[in-house]
Structure formats: C-alpha cells, structure tokens
Amino acid sequence: MATRQSEVLLSGEFVRISKKGGLFKVTVNKDCIAYHPVHSPETPMETNFIQISDCVGSRCERPTSGEQNCGTWLTVIFYPFRKKLFSGKRTRHRVTVTFQIKTSDDFEENSRLAEKWMNVINCLVREIPVAIEDVESCVPPLRKKLLILVNPKSGPGRAVSIFKQEILPMITDADIPYKMIITDHGGHGEELMKDLVLDEWYGVVILSGDGLLYEVINGLMSREDWKSAIKLPVGCLPGGSGNALCCSINYAAGEPVLHDLVLHSTFILIKHRVIPMDLVVVQTPSKKYFSFLSVTWGLLADIDFESEQYRSMGEARFTIGAIKRIIGLRTYKARLSFLPVTDYIPKNNSEEGNKSNKLLTKIRRFSLRSRSSSKSTVNSQDEIEGQSSSEGQSSNVNGEPLNNGFDVDADFKAQTVNNSASNVENPSVADVNFNSQSIINDNISDLQNGNKVKTEINGDGGHVEIQNGGALGEPVITSDCTLRKETEYLTAAAENGDMQIEQEVIVATKREGMPVPTPLMSPLDQPVPEGWVVIEDEFILAGALYQTHLGSDMLAAPNAHINDGFIYLMFVRQGISRNALLNLFMTFNEGNHVDSPHVELVRCLAFRLEPLSPGGNVMIDGERCDPCPLQGQILPGLAQLMAMK
C-alpha cells in the first residue's frame, strides 16, 4: 500500500460528500492521499489514491446547507489522466473529492482541523517538504500575483475566451492570485516589462503565440537591472497558431503535446515549478535580440512568414505553407559557421564518419557566471569582481532560492578544482554531467551524423565519472567579462571500452554594469574565431534551435532540453528532391527527420549565418527580420521558466 511506503503525515476518518457517502479512512503522505471505506479491509481494490503530482490544491469551506452542521468540508482538486472514450488519447480531467471534517460538535475545532489538512496538502502540492513534526504548524507561504498578458489577436483570435473558459477555472482551483491584462497593440508586452516593479510579481505569463513571450523577454533584458529582471519567472499558455515553447515545455514535462494543449499547459503552470531556461543572444549589424526558441532561415522561415495570411486556420497554416513552398522550392547560398560542442563530421562524409566510431574525445561547454561560488578554491579576478552570494538571488513561490543556472556551474568549477571523484553525488555536478552524458548517450548517431554506435554509460544510463581532475586556464580579462577555460577529464565505462572525454568549459564571469558577455563570438564584421567550422554552400534551410518543438507537430530538435546549454543547428543542403523533402516534413512530428541523410543536426555553442544570395526571410522566435549577417551565442540558464522536467 502506498500509504505504508512513506511516512503517514495525516490520518483520520471522515464522511465522504458524494452520492454514495460513507465513512472513509483517509491518510496523507508526501506522494498521495489514500482513502478507503472503514467497513471494508484496507486492500488495493478498495483504496482510492490521489497522487500529489496530479493534485493542484485543496480548500476548506462551510457547507451551505444544513444549519445544524458543525462540520467543515475539505475538497481536494486533482487532474489525473484518463483515456478519452473514442480516441483513446490520454488526457487530464478535473476531479474533486470532498470530505466532511467533523470530529467534534464545535465548528471552530472542526475548521481548525480541516485547515491543518488543507495546509499540509497545499504544501505538498507546492513541493514544500513536510515532516511529521511540521504537520501542526505548516502553512504554505503567501503567493505574489501572476501577471497574465493575453493577446486578443494571437492565432485564430480566441485567446480572451480561452482565458475565461479554460484557464481561469484552473487558476482558481489552484488559488493563484493574478492580474490579467489584454494587450492592445504590438510592443505592449515589451513596454509593460520595462516599467514592471519586479518585487510585486511572482512571474509573467503570456497567453499568445511565441511572439508575445519574445517581447516579454526582450523587455526584461532591455532594463538596466536586466540581471535581476531576467530572473522573474516567465510562463506561456498557448493562444497562437504555433505555440512552440508551450509544446516544448509539455514535451519536457511528459504532458501531451498533440491534443488539449491549453489544459496540459495550464496544468504545468499551476503546479508552481520553475526551471532555468537557456537564452541565445542574437546579433545583427543593427540590433541585439534575446531569443528563447529559434532562428530560422530558408524554407522553415519562408513557411512561417508566408503562411501568415492563413492565420485564421490555426496550425493548419503551416501545412499549407509547407506544401506551397516545397512546390516552389528555393535554395539560398550562405556561409554557415558554428562552434561545435564536439568534432564536426559532415553527414555525407562516410569515411570521416567511420573514423568517428572511435569513442568521443572532446566536449565543449559554455558557462556564464554572475559571481564566484563561495566554495571555489580559486583566487582570481572574478572573485574580486564577484557579488555577495545573496545578491540578485531570486526565489520560487515557496521563498526558496532558485537555481538560476549560474550556480550550477559555479559548483562545478569548485568541484573541478578540488579534483574530487565523489562529486557525482552533488546534484549540481550531476546536472552538468547529465548534459554531457546526454551527449555521450546519443552522441555517435546524433552528433557524429550517421554513426549508429549507441553507448550506454555504466549500463544503467548512469553517470560520467570524474577520474583525473581538471586543469584551469589563466583568466583572460576582456572588455565585458573575465574568461577562463577549465578542462575536465572524464571517463565513462562503455560497451566497447572506456570512453575518455575531455570536457572544456569556457567560463565567462560577467562584469558589473556590463551587458551580457559574448566571448564566444567575434564582431560580425570580422572572421569567426579559431575552432569554428565554416561551411559555404547552397542550402534549402537552416535553423538554430534550442527547444524541442517548432510547433505541435514539429519535433525539430528531439534531444534538446530547456536548459542543456546547447544550440542545435539544423541544416539541409541543396540536392534533396521535392519528394524527399515532403517525406522529411512528414517525419517531423516524431522527430524522425534527424535520421534522414539530408538533415544535419549539430550541437554547438554559437553560430553565424551570412546569407550570400538575396531574398528570403529570417525568423527569430517566429518574428521576421530582414536577411542579413547574424550570429548567436548560448546563454545557459539565463532566464527562469515556469516548467517541469
């Protein structure tokens, strides 16, 4: 029985308010609420479970009927999965269970007991640990308001009614205070962010397509206090026709993407979780953008921009746009350059590809720090410039400090220097290694293009061991940051021998008062730095992607993670037939396009695109910009996203 597997925090016997009624034994532990009729034995057959992970809150109320009634009602609201009747699709649906809390004739006493149950359940729902000794006193912290921006013009124009009919009831279930603003012109979101009093809000959520979130992020980054502003959690609900970030969030959380997107996205939102999100700083000759989704060019951008006219059709607009563009296929000449995470081997180069069967040797990563870790043993310029450990620290709804992505790498640095092999237990190191491990796990087929050698580390998807300690390069002081290379030697047990990996972490420590550092890129009018790969060719499409999805049926970068610190550069060169291209688009929904010999998908830290033929479109997070030379660099974990892993 689940209730016996972990500590029982609460236990009582209450009448269930339902058609059947009856007295139930109810218990709460950290994972679930269990109840079974008292007259029958406690068997799995008779016991009902409410998983805390499905639960969004509980509330107490005095029954309206029955004046003699001195009991209080305790209602638990949860959204378990159920198969839809005809389609068989797994979807969440709303369920409530109500018990009458009545252990005495005194209404006040019953109310206090019901409130205790409510507080414990609400803490657990918000992942606030509750020990048995806290049960009497635990109260979930008060929440700040959520600012919800609704774009009435997004997608097919239904955002306001979606908010009222579908989202508001769920927000009410979770008892989340909010303020809703309907945007009334393009740029409104950005204006609001520039003047927002950060302390007043728990976070900002958009109900729109990706364009409004783009405004929110760029508005926050344009502020003088961008460093703390960008730590304000942002969230998104689907109101547009593409909703790529919503799909990526749902995919990462294991929630459905292809149906009931509003329901499942709102469920994630009201679960109160926040995780770091990578951004990419994109530079053009005239402007700087902060992008959270993608930069696309060629076919993908043409479809996105030219299908605007079919906006009223919702997501079908992309299918029509794709068919039109594939019939009238264009190729574009460009120079595409990038700083790869591992050695780049072109997919069509089978000789090189075979050589890459040798186990992976080098991983390149980038880490952005705002301050030094107090654990660091290194004395350097970055510590002199470091800020106090509490400065700029944001907290989640529970008042706990958020892991903002900087700290993860700060810990990693300390561990590296301390040369400790046992550090794999440390969650922050594990986090860094998880991302490296994900490369190794899927590396050779994915990264080295065409090689199907799959390597399982330690046979259990386990971890990479730090074997040989690390080396720390000399700090280099640039105009906007202090730069240093940390080299880490990792060993992973693989099927066909140990895999030796050199992991090079390029660490940039930001200088106070300076903009976000971009040390991986050279100025746009100068050649790319050493170590970059440069390809000059005719392309059908190119896209720098940092989320899994470009739309609900476009699993474009299946291995991407919201905060893995990588850009996934996808490109298709000319030489693919229209038929093959059409087939490619048909396989996008499950991410199988990556197996096509025509599709290259390379993990990198920075890229540069220089269009060499006129025309076409460049889309940054779905917003058009004129084709021009542009470049982008990853900013690992810079933003905070309302999402779950």
Ligand SMILES: Nc1ncnc2c1ncn2[C@@H]1O[C@H](COP(=O)(O)OP(=O)(O)OP(=O)(O)O)[C@@H](O)[C@H]1O
């Ligand atoms: N009231 C408004 N009237 C006109 N434009 C608006 C309004 N509010 C916001 N906008 C603008 O609408 C633009 C498009 O919004 P967004 O991308 O979020 O939706 P969408 O284009 O419908 O979504 P998708 O790209 O998925 O189709 C945003 O850049 C924003 O500036």
